Amino acid sequence: MSEDGIGLGDAAPALALPDTDGRETSLPEPGEARATVVVWTCNHCPYALAWHDRLTAAARDYADRGVRFLAVNSNDAERYPADSPEAMAKRYEAEEWGMPYLHDASQEAARSFGARTTPDVFVFDDELRLRYRGAPDADHQDPAQGAAWLRSALEAILSGSEPDPAATEPIGCSIKWR
Amino acid sequence: MAARQPNVELLWWSGCPSWEEATRLVREEMAAAGLDPEEIELREVHGDEEAEREGFVGSPTIRVDGRDVQDPGEEPAGLTCRVYRLRDGRISALPDTGDVRDALRAAAAAPREAKR
Numbered sequence: 001m002s003e004d005g006i007g008l009g010d011a012a013p014a015l016a017l018p019d020t021d022g023r024e025t026s027l028p029e030p031g032e033a034r035a036t037v038v039v040w041t042c043n044h045c046p047y048a049l050a051w052h053d054r055l056t057a058a059a060r061d062y063a064d065r066g067v068r069f070l071a072v073n074s075n076d077a078e079r080y081p082a083d084s085p086e087a088m089a090k091r092y093e094a095e096e097w098g099m100p101y102l103h104d105a106s107q108e109a110a111r112s113f114g115a116r117t118t119p120d121v122f123v124f125d126d127e128l129r130l131r132y133r134g135a136p137d138a139d140h141q142d143p144a145q146g147a148a149w150l151r152s153a154l155e156a157i158l159s160g161s162e163p164d165p166a167a168t169e170p171i172g173c174s175i176k177w178r
Numbered sequence: 179m180a181a182r183q184p185n186v187e188l189l190w191w192s193g194c195p196s197w198e199e200a201t202r203l204v205r206e207e208m209a210a211a212g213l214d215p216e217e218i219e220l221r222e223v224h225g226d227e228e229a230e231r232e233g234f235v236g237s238p239t240i241r242v243d244g245r246d247v248q249d250p251g252e253e254p255a256g257l258t259c260r261v262y263r264l265r266d267g268r269i270s271a272l273p274d275t276g277d278v279r280d281a282l283r284a285a286a287a288a289p290r291e292a293k294r
Contacts, residue, residue: 046196046261046271079226080258141270173259174193 005114008166012036012128013112017072017102020089025070025100027128034066035157036124037150039136040115040175041101042073043091044082047172048118050140054147055119058136059098062154069099074110075118075176077103083176110175117172123153123163131157134168181212184243184285187219191229191237194259196271200238204278211282229255236260240273240281243288247281248273 006013015038016026028036039055041048059069075083085103092101104110113122123132132153137145153163188204190197205215223234235253237260239246248262264274 044261045259046269047259049261050269050271080256141264141268141272143268171195176193 005112006122006130008130008133010130012038012122012124012130013109015070015072015102015109015112017104017109018085019100019102020085020092025102027070027124028068030127033068034126035062035068035131035154036128037067037069037099037154038113038122038124039069039071040074040110040113040118040120041071042075042080042083042118042173042176043087044080045118045173047140051119051136051147051172054136054143054145055121055150056096056098058147058150058154060096061151063098065158067154067158071097071099071101072104072109072115073101073118074104074107074115076107076178077105078178080176107175107177115175117170117174119172120170120175121150123150123157125157132163132166133170134165135171138168140171181286182288183213183217184282184288185219185241186213186217186282187221187241189221189223189232189234189237189239189241191223191234191257191259193257194237194271196259197238200240200272203272203275204240204282207275207278207282211279211286213282213286223257226257229257238272240278242281242285245281245285247277 012027016024019025073083077084121136125131136147136150139145156163208215223229234255235250236258262270262273264270
């Protein structure tokens with residue numbers, strides 16, 4: 001793991017965070033899921049909102065192929081009340097997510113992964129090694145892109161090949177650090 | 179007759195990457211409207227107090243003769259990325275090109291004494 005978080009090939013840091021019902025949720029154990037997607041997101045960023053439906057569609061599409069999705073919100077909820085646990089729960093209740101929405105109050109998860117933006121997508125293989133990191137696709141304004149980079153990475157991992165691209169520049173709002 | 183050059187401001191915050199693309203968009207639309215694209219005033223907003231003072235509801239905020247290109251409604255001031263609605267309903271980090279174009283053309287066509 002580098003000072004700025006994890007790099008391709010690194011193991012996922014430990015993650016145990018409460019979901020919108022307060023239940024602690026962790027990464028799967030190695031070998032438990034064929035792939036795991038951890039995506040940093042939030043309630044108020046236009047990039048996160050624009051990409052949200054594409055991410056939840058991918059979560060639904062890959063659920064029965066052994067892929068786990070987790071969404072994490074690490075923003076400072078004091079300065080940004082739209083990202084408070086209450087606001088997260090309200091939004092989660094009102095929408096279809098297809099993945100738990102976790103609150104990283106200490107921001108330690110964001111720091112250990114090296115998450116920078118919302119969204120910021122980390123895709124791990126069955127041994128929880130990082131195989132793709134970056135944006136869901138090339139254009140937040142174009143729903144037809146359909147989270148193509150994320151889906152391409154998942155297809156590669158599920159078929160035993162290397163994601164291409166394996167890394168793209170995460171584009172979005174900066175995580176709101178305390 | 180040359181178009182009246184309205185006062186075009188783009189307020190931005192470094193935590194949101196869309197301001198550079200927004201600047202390009204505004205400059206292109208200024209040129210298309212017969213305005214000098216170099217006359218755009220770029221202003222970085224640095225802190226919460228400044229955001230409050232400026233009525234800055236998110237980055238980028240674009241004003242033509244003091245009027246926001248998309249009504250911010252009741253959005254509170256603060257350092258954040260601005261959520262725009264495009265004319266087809268999509269959410270975006272950028273305003274709809276049509277909103278920028280309409281604001282610039284209306285201001286350019288306005289009588290000179292109407293400038294604030």
